[in-house]
Every structure is written in C-alpha cells, then in structure tokens.
Amino acid sequence: MQRNSLILEDRPINHSLSLTDSHSLPEEDKSVLQIWGGNPLHGHVKISGAKNSALAIMAGAILCPDDCRLRNVPSLVDVARMSQILAALGLKIERNGDTLDIDARHLQQSQAPYELVSQLRASFFVIGPVLARLGAARVPLPGGCAIGARPVDLHVRGLQAMGAEVHIDHGMVHAYVPGRNPKLKGAKIYLDYPSVGATETLMMAATLAEGETTLENAAQEPEVVDLANFCRAMGARIRGAGTNTIVISGVPNLHSVDYPIIPDRIEAGTFLVAGAITHSEITISPVVPDHLTAVIAKLQDIGAKVIAEEPNCLRLVPGRLRATDIETLPYPGFPTDMQAPFMALLTKSEGDSVITETVFENRLGHVAELNRMGADIRVKGKHALIRGVSMLSGAPVVATDLRASAALVIAALAADGKTTIQRLHHLDRGYYDLEGKLRQLGAKIERVQDKTDAGVEADQTLTAPSQILTPPQMQS
Numbered sequence: 001m002q003r004n005s006l007i008l009e010d011r012p013i014n015h016s017l018s019l020t021d022s023h024s025l026p027e028e029d030k031s032v033l034q035i036w037g038g039n040p041l042h043g044h045v046k047i048s049g050a051k052n053s054a055l056a057i058m059a060g061a062i063l064c065p066d067d068c069r070l071r072n073v074p075s076l077v078d079v080a081r082m083s084q085i086l087a088a089l090g091l092k093i094e095r096n097g098d099t100l101d102i103d104a105r106h107l108q109q110s111q112a113p114y115e116l117v118s119q120l121r122a123s124f125f126v127i128g129p130v131l132a133r134l135g136a137a138r139v140p141l142p143g144g145c146a147i148g149a150r151p152v153d154l155h156v157r158g159l160q161a162m163g164a165e166v167h168i169d170h171g172m173v174h175a176y177v178p179g180r181n182p183k184l185k186g187a188k189i190y191l192d193y194p195s196v197g198a199t200e201t202l203m204m205a206a207t208l209a210e211g212e213t214t215l216e217n218a219a220q221e222p223e224v225v226d227l228a229n230f231c232r233a234m235g236a237r238i239r240g241a242g243t244n245t246i247v248i249s250g251v252p253n254l255h256s257v258d259y260p261i262i263p264d265r266i267e268a269g270t271f272l273v274a275g276a277i278t279h280s281e282i283t284i285s286p287v288v289p290d291h292l293t294a295v296i297a298k299l300q301d302i303g304a305k306v307i308a309e310e311p312n313c314l315r316l317v318p319g320r321l322r323a324t325d326i327e328t329l330p331y332p333g334f335p336t337d338m339q340a341p342f343m344a345l346l347t348k349s350e351g352d353s354v355i356t357e358t359v360f361e362n363r364l365g366h367v368a369e370l371n372r373m374g375a376d377i378r379v380k381g382k383h384a385l386i387r388g389v390s391m392l393s394g395a396p397v398v399a400t401d402l403r404a405s406a407a408l409v410i411a412a413l414a415a416d417g418k419t420t421i422q423r424l425h426h427l428d429r430g431y432y433d434l435e436g437k438l439r440q441l442g443a444k445i446e447r448v449q450d451k452t453d454a455g456v457e458a459d460q461t462l463t464a465p466s467q468i469l470t471p472p473q474m475q476s
C-alpha cells in the first residue's frame with residue numbers, strides 16, 4: 001500500500017506551552033542498552049496508557065473550545081512531540097505526572113515546524129479537528145518512515161468528500177472549506193483500506209460538520225473506539241465505533257471533559273512475549289484482555305497459557321514453545337505492531353513458522369539484527385520464514401524502528417551472554433521505562449553511555465558497568 005512523501009519550510013514556534021521536564025524532547029540519546037540474557041522474570045508489571053490512543057485524543061482536544069483533562073497519559077517522546085505541535089497551533093498544555101491539561105481556546109491556523117511533524121506521523125491527524133473548528137488548516141505532509149511510505153491519500157479524499165478544497169503545495173497540505181460559512185458537510189465515505197489514522201482524522205472532522213457522516217470500511221482498533229468515547233464525552237454524537245461502519249451526526253459545539261486513556265495493548269503484548277521467551281510466570285495490569293484476543297490466541301497456540309486473573313489483569317504461564325504462522329491484519333486481526341516482538345519469540349520455538357506482514361510494506365527491518373543474534377530467518381517479499389533455534393547469543397545490534405527495538409530487547413532477554421542495543425530513540429518513542437520495568441521483573445538490563453563511536457563494538461568481556469544513566473525523559 002503506498003504512493004508519496006515531501007518537505008517544508010519551518011517557522012518559529014510561538015510557545016504558549018508550559019512544559020515540565022518530562023515534556024522537553026531529549027537530546028540525541030547516545031546511550032545504549034546492555035542486556036545479560038538467561039535470567040527468568042517474575043512478579044508483576046504495570047502497563048502504561050496507550051501511546052496510539054493518547055496521540056489521537058490529544059489531536060481530538062483541538063475540537064473543544066475549552067480545556068480538557070487527559071489522565072493516564074504515557075511519558076513518551078511521541079507525546080512530548082505532539083504537545084509541541086499542539087503548542088505551535090496555539091494550544092496551552094500543562095502536564096502533571098500522567099495528567100495532561102489541554103486548553104484549545106486560542107487555536108489559530110498556523111503550521112507546525114516540519115522537523116516536528118516529520119518525526120511524528122500522527123501529527124497529521126490534527127488536520128481533521130483544525131479544519132472542523134476553523135474551516136481551514138495547513139499541515140505538512142508527514143512523509144514516509146522506516147516501515148513504509150505511509151501516504152495520507154485516504155485522509156485527504158475523505159476531507160474532500162466533506163466539502164473541503166485540499167491541495168498540496170511545496171509539501172504542505174492546504175485544506176479549506178469554501179463559502180461564507182466554512183463548515184464541513186456530512187458525507188458517505190468508503191475507505192479503500194481500514195486505515196486507523198484516516199478513520200480517526202475523518203471521525204474527528206465529522207463531529208462538528210453539518211449533517212451526518214458515514215465511514216464505511218472503517219478501522220475498528222481499540223484506539224479508534226477510545227477516541228470516539230473521548231469525543232462522545234465532549235458531546236459528540238458517534239455510533240458504531242469498533243465496527244466497520246461509523247456514523248457521526250455533527251453538533252455545533254463540544255464541551256470540556258476529564259478523560260482516562262486506555263492501557264497500551266502493544267506494551268502489554270510485549271511483556272507477555274517477554275515472559276513466554278524467558279519461560280517466566282508474570283502478571284501484567286491494567287489491561288483490557290479483549291484488546292489482546294489475537295495475541296493471546298497465538299501465545300496459546302505456541303504452548304503458553306494466558307489467564308485472566310481479575311477483570312484487568314493477565315497472568316502468563318510459560319510452556320514449551322511450538323511454531324505457528326501469523327499474518328498481520330487490521331484489528332481484530334493480529335496487530336502489525338506485535339509482529340516484530342512475536343518474531344523474536346518464534347526464533348526460539350520448535351519448528352518452522354511463517355510470518356506475513358500485510359499492513360506495512362517495509363516492516364521486516366529487525367530480521368537482519370535477529371539473525372546477528374543467531375536466529376535463522378529468511379525473508380521472501382512480505383513473508384519471513386523463521387526456523388526455531390535452541391539458542392540465541394548476545395551480540396551488538398542496532399534498532400531500526402520502534403517495534404523492532406522491542407524485538408531486540410526480547411531476544412536479548414533469552415540470549416546467551418550480553419547484547420548491546422544501539423539507537424534507543426526508537427524505543428523511547430513508544431515504551432515508558434521499558435528497562436526499569438524489566439529490571440523490576442528481575443532482568444539484568446542497564447542503559448549506559450555509549451563509550452564507542454560505533455557504539456556496538458562494545459568489548460564483549462565487559463562486566464556490569466559502574467556508571468548507569470537513566471534516560472532524560474524519565475526524570476520528570
């Protein structure tokens with residue numbers, strides 16, 4: 001699925017943003033993770049709020065001409081970036097712990113600097129709410145990323161169907177609603193692909209439109225439902241979120257709200273996989289088990305047990321790992337964001353597994369690094385054939401994207417000896433204090449200053465280093 005990407009001027013951010021430490025973006029992180037494998041995990045780990053919900057809901061706060069309070073917001077680089085982008089649009093943002101107060105009273109149609117937007121694709125989702133509130137918006141084209149070209153044609157076509165004039169000029173998407181009353185109009189929109197982002201952008205745009213909008217072949221992800229629930233709590237009229245047909249009846253205005261973000265199902269899945277590959281019994285909460293149906297089914301398929309202890313708590317009971325085949329699909333299918341972590345698990349399962357990545361065209365970047373650790377994976381187009389091995393060995397490896405970095409951490413937990421993982425800025429985008437949470441479960445894992453230029457030729461014989469650093473954004 002793919003077609004285009006582009007570039008842009010930037011302009012000074014007019015900071016109406018009161019950022020505490022945890023919001024400021026860290027310098028290029030020169031630290032590396034060192035993991036000594038073979039240690040069983042035990043105990044309980046707390047799951048943070050969902051990154052992909054928080055980002056969409058932060059964009060959704062633009063719809064409200066008042067302030068909103070979001071709770072359970074994870075402290076992540078991506079959340080800090082979205083805060084800066086909202087500030088560039090004139091919003092006031094205040095963070096206290098995992099609570100975020102967003103005041104969108106003074107929204108102005110300005111543009112966020114390219115360097116911020118290019119690093120956070122989700123920032124493109126603001127085009128829907130800005131257009132809905134102001135009748136005009138200019139947002140940079142986000143461009144592609146490591147996992148694919150990631151076009152936004154479905155977003156643009158949907159906005160055009162709602163009466164917006166949209167054109168792309170010098171890498172900037174200019175959208176406006178012609179006429180004296182620049183309000184979007186309800187429309188019937190069929191999405192060629194159940195895109196999460198396009199569903200979210202158009203659902204937000206339709207909340208303030210005149211008339212009714214129907215989104216067909218819509219995405220059904222839990223994050224889409226969480227955004228719909230947030231908008232409904234502000235007074236929006238939305239039916240069918242979580243199904244492939246969403247109907248939105250536009251309303252004149254929305255009001256302020258206090259809203260808790262759902263737990264992160266991908267972080268939860270990552271810990272379940274870490275438990276399975278280290279043959280460890282662990283519990284995780286809060287989680288919504290229904291959000292993990294496909295992942296739990298595959299874990300049970302390969303021999304682990306996943307038990308729902310309390311309504312929002314899961315226990316992973318390890319088992320002998322067998323092979324299985326996986327095809328990534330839109331929800332409720334197997335999530336593409338769990339593909340890399342699960343591939344790491346299957347490298348240690350008995351037999352041959354085939355993983356087929358159907359959602360993104362370039363999301364097998366972790367294969368070469370897993371093979372560096374002794375895995376046996378061959379790639380043919382969008383298929384990866386994983387032949388289970390009895391042992392992985394620690395090695396210097398490089399993270400290529402967010403979920404690939406989680407896969408390397410998981411493989412390292414089960415590997416013999418020490419692994420060094422470089423380029424942690426990928427990991428910090430989507431996991432809050434992963435190494436702290438794993439250390440709490442008994443893993444031998446440290447984030448240390450990268451002493452070598454290449455960073456990865458770290459001396460294999462090194463014992464646990466003396467100087468230990470915590471990542472900048474954890475210091476909030």
Ligand code: EPZ
Nearest residue numbers: 001052122150151152153154155195196197198337359360
């Ligand atoms: C969201 O990305 C998530 N990001 C991704 O999580 C996740 O992998 C993805 O959904 C799929 O589940 C956020 O929510 C911030 P899509 P999004 O639009 O919305 C094509 C992570 O690791 N497409 O559903 O960008 C597109 O190229 C991240 O946390 C078009 O062709 O995903 C892709 O192949 C990575 N035209 C497919 O659809 C469009 O206009 C799915 O993309 C839009 C998308």
